[in-house]
Ligand SMILES: O=C(O)C1=C[C@@H](OP(=O)(O)O)[C@@H](O)[C@H](O)C1
């Protein structure tokens with residue numbers, strides 16, 4: 001299915017309820033499976049969270065988590081500690097290209113029994129659950145923080161807890177801190193000092209805890225882009241956001257000031273307001289190693305506003321749902337942009353115009369579809385395979401339509 005969007009205009013002051021954070025939801029589900037005394041509120045309705053929930057409830061020998069990276073990594077650790085259970089964990093063809101060796105090596109060092117069924121270092125995996133007897137391990141921290149979060153999530157049920165020594169530059173740090181914060185919420189003792197993370201064992205943490213999932217900040221980025229690409233005075237309310245977020249992508253509130261968008265925290269959310277026009281000679285210079293998921297949104301916003309952008313810290317983008325650096329270069333190129341990419345950076349030159357009536361390919365990547373859609377405020381555009389959005393945000397197109405986007 002493709003979505004064709006005629007050049008659109010934002011309707012007056014509106015409100016949207018975005019689904020719960022998929023990162024928080026998938027952590028909360030895993031913790032709930034380990035410690036049954038956990039309630040979850042505002043769980044994400046994303047495919048990745050449904051897949052995680054289904055996998056945790058299943059007794060099957062073969063579990064397929066499709067494109068869900070967090071589910072693949074977190075469940076590898078989870079099944080490694082499920083004694084007397086043997087599972088084959090697999091995913092989509094893209095998942096079979098997303099590396100998992102660093103996590104598997106660390107789990108093996110702790111005592112896990114995991115074998116590769118196709119290519120060394122990649123899913124599918126055969127996991128024979130057992131008690132893990134070691135309690136300290138080191139791992140490379142510059143490839144994906146999901147390996148680290150996976151280990152931290154199972155750490156409280158290890159006999160002696162876990163001491164994790166992180167090597168090299170640590171990437172996507174806020175996601176590690178999110179995991180630690182959720183562990184602390186359920187009463188687990190944690191510390192993170194000088195690249196060493198310590199988790200104390202806790203067989204039965206607190207009597208009863210409710211984890212209230214905040215709405216998804218990465219999904220909010222598309223509406224930041226909508227407001228940035230609108231005229232001064234444009235406003236939008238996003239519900240269920242808080243000032244003390246545990247999601248790193250809450251950095252959007254600060255980042256989008258550069259695009260003339262102001263964020264006001266209200267009682268139950270955020271009010272976005274376009275307050276200033278951005279001068280075309282503005283350069284957007286950002287290191288996104290702590291917020292990789294909003295890179296696509298930011299580049300497209302900058303392009304829509306005819307700005308130059310220099311983004312660094314993008315080394316993880318090549319191993320996500322698609323090679324996001326290549327996908328951005330190709331699709332922005334169709335719209336007339338001049339984009340240079342390296343292994344870890346992207347440079348967008350300021351462009352004078354936006355080519356109309358272009359069909360944007362999405363490469364099985366939800367964020368390609370959602371990042372490009374706001375450009376319909378500037379020109380007519382088609383988004384191919386638009387149902388990819390369900391990976392994180394199934395209601396995206398309905399919500400966009402409710403704002404006045406002219407979807408066909
Ligand atoms: O732990 C998480 O919930 C996530 C961590 C990040 O991955 P990396 O650490 O691989 O960059 C992020 O891109 C992903 O969408 C979600």
Ligand SMILES: C=C(OP(=O)(O)O)C(=O)O
Pocket residue numbers: 067068069070071293320321367392
């Ligand atoms: C990278 C992402 O997800 P995952 O790694 O969990 O597949 C994402 O949602 O942008």
